[in-house]
Amino acid sequence: MARSLKSAELVIIGDELVSGAVPDVNVAYLTSKLLAIGLSVSRVTITGDEPLTLEQVLFEALDRSALVISSGGLGPTSDDRTRTVAASVFGRTLSLDKKLLERIRKRYEKMGRKLSELGESQALVPQGAKLLVNPVGAAPGIILSDNRRTLILLPGVPSEVKAVTDPGLLEYIQKNYMLNIRHTLIIRTSGKPETDIEERLTPFLNLNKDLKISYLPKFGMVDLRIEASAKTKLNSALRQIKKILGADIYAVGERSLAEVAGELLCKRKSTLAVAESCTAGMLASTIVDAAGSSRYFLGGVVSYSNEAKEAFLDVPHALISKHGAVSSEVALAMAEGVRRRFGSTYGLSITGVAGPAGGTRDKPVGLVYIGLSAPGKTKVIRTMFPSYRNLIRARSVTVALDMLRRILVMTQKAF
Structure with missing residues (x-):
């Protein structure tokens, strides 16, 4: 028994x-x-x-x-x-x-x-x-x-x-x-800190005391683990949380951000190439962790030096001299260069100061620019990560993939 x-x-x-x-x-x-x-x-x-x-x-x-x-x-x-x-x-x-x-x-x-x-x-x-x-x-x-x-x-x-x-x-x-079976659900979010997610959900949770929620932050993403005594309560909670968090939710279940971005690329029959400096291949590695990535990922360039940016991504020497390798202008040129070189639909780039050395007053450790290029459209994000080297690199990858995901799901107004 x-x-x-x-x-x-x-x-x-x-x-x-x-x-x-x-x-x-x-x-x-x-x-x-x-x-x-x-x-x-x-x-x-x-x-x-x-x-x-x-x-x-x-x-x-x-x-x-x-x-x-x-x-x-x-x-x-x-x-x-x-x-x-x-x-x-x-x-x-x-x-x-x-x-x-x-x-x-x-x-x-x-x-x-x-x-x-x-x-x-x-x-x-x-x-x-x-x-x-x-x-x-x-x-x-x-x-x-x-x-x-x-x-x-x-x-x-x-x-x-x-x-x-x-x-x-x-x-x-x-x-x-x-x-004692309790029904559980994982909701995955990106682009907002844990405190922001919790603050937005608090009024809803105050009215639903029978729900148990755990916040699990990692590298700029926050997983919500929700427990309920009945599946109907869980389904109702999911509908409400989707309304509250909207596009900050990238998956329900355990799909990764790279998998979701890849699925969106496939649906649009689009392709991707990446150019990386401070992340040194981490973005490409994360992308190919997703099974089936060969359907949409064409390749990438690790352009750690200025010479590599010029030689393999066609970033103008004058642009680097004027703005520096860590700048919105160079990030955009990297994204456009890798997209042109590979003939991809989208080009995604990362350039920054991962530290621990190399930071200046104007460009401190943790400063990262992420660029995206698509046919007739471009976008650059400036971010600051006050943390240590590997976390800066990991969070840069998250922001880049989230940027791509949002562009793929939003209308042209995103640009």
């Missing part, structure tokens, strides 16, 4: 995470997936690989929670000890799963590698455990249960966590537990 369950704990394992050498990305993914099926996360613990410490962490988590999900420590190296510690916590022994071993061996053979003794350790499974298929890696997920608690071990590699979680882990949880 399925048991009622409101929350679970996460234990993220790895010395590299505790030391800060590698950033964790699994918590955000797992939390969002669990929330989507009605299961909240009550606590997250990040711990190292040392067996005694890990054992204590797992004991304490299982004392607090009926369901604990761990990530990490299932690999083939000597510091991957999670399966051994987990077996000890449940008083189980490890045994070799011959079918799993054969699957792992075949996987290694496909990669042209010989399975070592350490590699074979990935086929050691605690007595009585169930397995979750890992279609992209060697180590499967492992489920250990007794009468009152369950521990689910996941790999640590993010791509493997995703592959084991959806659908395997999620289906197991939904089958074995009664969950």
Whole structure:
């Protein structure tokens, strides 16, 4: 009989995470997936690989929670000890799963590698455990249960966590537990800060106390995560929020800004080329992250030096001498130059001072110009990002893609 369950704990394992050498990305993914099926996360613990410490962490988590999900420590190296510690916590022994071993061996053979003794350790499974298929890696997920608690071990590699979680882990949880399902919706916005979005939505939310909303800002975009007890309430909220935020909403769901801009280009049978200075290819990389980008993206030029701007984008030397490389005039010339060179419908450009050095009183670090060229039409945006180098570059990419998106959805009055 399925048991009622409101929350679970996460234990993220790895010395590299505790030391800060590698950033964790699994918590955000797992939390969002669990929330989507009605299961909240009550606590997250990040711990190292040392067996005694890990054992204590797992004991304490299982004392607090009926369901604990761990990530990490299932690999083939000597510091991957999670399966051994987990077996000890449940008083189980490890045994070799011959079918799993054969699957792992075949996987290694496909990669042209010989399975070592350490590699074979990935086929050691605690007595009585169930397995979750890992279609992209060697180590499967492992489920250990007794009468009152369950521990689910996941790999640590993010791509493997995703592959084991959806659908395997999620289906197991939904089958074995009664969950408090709340309907959720993601609304994605760009072009306005979190404070502006919240201020505009506050009157509406004050009249709809049964809605729960979370604001998730990132690189100049803000995701709204909305929860409601009924789908009809969620649909009604979406209609109202669309009226309030209008064109600042770029997607409902989890499509990226680059995907949305790409879809709009495809619908208009248009193409795009980009010219980048301070972002050094980040804009082009973000664009091609979207599947199918070859249908509309022709290419780009990273013109970091003034000489490159002149040679590959036909920016006049006199224009750079008069206004400087970081200027609205040069941004526009870059956009027009790349559009002309590639024969694209649209040309998009970024030039700025990303820092930490290179800023002046007139052109401080964080100053960025973004240009757009289309047949018979041009536009330049001046922005200031008081932040550090990589964030300036990332936010510049967001503004550029948002500028393109708005141009594509608006009428000619936008110009």
